[in-house]
Amino acid sequence: TSRVRRAPCIVLVGMMGAGKTTVGRELARRLHRRFVDSDHEICARTGVSVPVIFDVEGEAGFRRRESQVIDDLTQQTDLVLATGGGVVLAEENRTVLRERCTVIYLDVPPAVLWERTRHDRNRPLLQVEDPRGRIEALYRERDPLYRSVAHVVVPGGRGSAKSMLRKIEKALE
Ligand code: S3P
Numbered sequence: 001t002s003r004v005r006r007a008p009c010i011v012l013v014g015m016m017g018a019g020k021t022t023v024g025r026e027l028a029r030r031l032h033r034r035f036v037d038s039d040h041e042i043c044a045r046t047g048v049s050v051p052v053i054f055d056v057e058g059e060a061g062f063r064r065r066e067s068q069v070i071d072d073l074t075q076q077t078d079l080v081l082a083t084g085g086g087v088v089l090a091e092e093n094r095t096v097l098r099e100r101c102t103v104i105y106l107d108v109p110p111a112v113l114w115e116r117t118r119h120d121r122n123r124p125l126l127q128v129e130d131p132r133g134r135i136e137a138l139y140r141e142r143d144p145l146y147r148s149v150a151h152v153v154v155p156g157g158r159g160s161a162k163s164m165l166r167k168i169e170k171a172l173e
Pocket residue numbers: 014015016017020039050083084085086087122123124125
């Protein structure tokens with residue numbers, strides 16, 4: 001007997017500013033899938049912004065909400081899901097992503113991430129004295145975690161959305 005397996009969720013992981021939302025939205029359009037951004041979903045459920053959640057509940061509170069949303073959304077098929085940069089910090093999320101989804105890591109160097117996020121006020125983790133150093137430290141800490149969940153690693157650089165999309169489409173063929 002043959003069983004039909006519906007297309008598992010395609011998930012984009014990577015650092016803040018890597019292009020998960022931009023690339024994910026366009027990938028979904030090309031694959032005729034629905035696009036969801038997990039930060040956006042968290043905000044829709046709570047009715048407030050990411051910085052407000054960090055203010056009121058701390059990073060730990062945000063992470064609990066994020067894990068719940070990841071658990072819910074990764075059970076859906078025919079989805080392209082863009083995640084927040086810290087999704088890989090929780091082991092439970094890493095397991096869920098690895099087992100249920102096709103995971104794509106957008107690997108963009110810290111210098112480019114910095115250029116893209118330097119004027120951004122919507123990312124609480126970068127509201128520090130030395131955001132550039134923070135990005136480098138987060139990259140060093142997280143790069144191995146992104147690799148540990150990724151089925152596909154896609155390198156990117158400046159203005160690389162189109163070339164990343166080409167590489168992803170090739171890898172998914
Ligand atoms: C975070 C990244 C953000 C958001 C939150 C925490 C992180 O998402 O989830 O500010 O820990 O890197 P983006 O990667 O979409 O900026």
